Amino acid sequence: DSGVTQTPKHLITATGQRVTLRCSPRSGDLSVYWYQQSLDQGLQFLIQYYNGEERAKGNILERFSAQQFPDLHSELNLSSLELGDSALYFCASSLDERPSYNEQFFGPGTRLTVL
Amino acid sequence: GQNIDQPTEMTATEGAIVQINCTYQTSGFNGLFWYQQHAGEAPTFLSYNVLDGLEEKGRFSSFLSRSKGYSYLLLKELQMKDSASYLCAVRDRRNAGNMLTFGGGTRLMVKP
Numbered sequence: 242d243s244g245v246t247q248t249p250k251h252l253i254t255a256t257g258q259r260v261t262l263r264c265s266p267r268s269g270d271l272s273v274y275w276y277q278q279s280l281d282q283g284l285q286f287l288i289q290y291y292n293g294e295e296r297a298k299g300n301i302l303e304r305f306s307a308q309q310f311p312d313l314h315s316e317l318n319l320s321s322l323e324l325g326d327s328a329l330y331f332c333a334s335s336l337d338e339r340p341s342y343n344e345q346f347f348g349p350g351t352r353l354t355v356l
Numbered sequence: 357g358q359n360i361d362q363p364t365e366m367t368a369t370e371g372a373i374v375q376i377n378c379t380y381q382t383s384g385f386n387g388l389f390w391y392q393q394h395a396g397e398a399p400t401f402l403s404y405n406v407l408d409g410l411e412e413k414g415r416f417s418s419f420l421s422r423s424k425g426y427s428y429l430l431l432k433e434l435q436m437k438d439s440a441s442y443l444c445a446v447r448d449r450r451n452a453g454n455m456l457t458f459g460g461g462t463r464l465m466v467k468p
Contacts, residue, residue: 243398272454284399284443284458297453331398335454344389345456347398 244268245334245348253354259320262351266313266334272296273315274335274345275307279328290315291337322355329353360459362444367465368434376429376462378444386449389456390418390429393441402429402442431464439466 244267254260266273275287286299290309301307304322309315319326329352333345359381368374380388387406391399403411405420405427417430429442441461447454 243400245398274455276458283460284445286455286457289453289455291453297451297455299455329396337454344401344404345454347391347400349398350396352396 243346243348245332245346247330247332247348247351249351250349251352251354253356254322255356256322256324258322258355259318260322260353262317262319262330262332262353264315264317264332264334264348266315266332267346270334270336270346271313272335272337273309273313274333275301275315275317276331276333276347277328278331278350279325282328284331287317319353324355327353327355360444360446360457362442362459362462364460365463365465367467368431370434370436370466370468372434373430373432374434374464376431376442376444376464378427378429378459380425380427380444380446380459382425382446382448384448384450385422385425385446387447388418388420388427389445389447390416390427391443391445391458393443393461394439395441399443434466436466436468439464 246265272291287301289297329350332348362378390402393399403418443461444459445456
């Protein structure tokens with residue numbers, strides 16, 4: 242158990258819908274990362290937040306957005322869902338944002354299925 | 357951008373040694389990570405290299421050559437539970453924050 246929690250564990254929805262994935266980082270960690278893992282794409286970095294502010298952006302679609310709240314939990318919002326959005330969505334956390342030795346701890350993931 | 361290449365699949369025998377290679381191209385290299393991921397589960401941290409050389413941690417070792425853009429993960433005394441995907445990830449100082457770029461992963465199958 243990494244100490245990172247994600248809800249829900251599974252989510253099944255229809256095309257065109259909107260969903261929200263939730264992540265709570267390890268106690269004391271200020272930085273949260275979101276990743277998407279699909280069968281054909283591997284683990285893709287989406288976005289990073291540090292202490293409530295966006296820090297880095299990867300291959301995140303405009304239909305997707307995220308935020309980190311004052312209590313440091315984060316939400317990833319996915320809208321106008323398409324079949325291709327079906328994937329495992331992982332949240333990870335780390336102590337800070339700086340590019341030093343800084344291990345990221347991954348949560349168990351949310352499996353999103355778009356029908 | 358960054359290119360990270362690793363073999364898609366490897367097979368090895370229980371008790372043997374296996375080496376999983378990773379090559380990368382980045383002009384702002386700032387660290388390389390190896391993660392283990394069992395199917396449907398979260399990646400778990402194995403090792404970190406930022407300087408050239410070998411880092412040993414129990415049955416697992418990781419090597420880095422920055423001049424060659426090359427790393428390998430060495431797994432000794434293979435066990436059945438080592439069957440998993442092994443992900444190589446690189447950090448680039450040109451990127452903001454602490455973002456990692458992951459390779460496609462190497463699926464290792466350990467056979468009896």
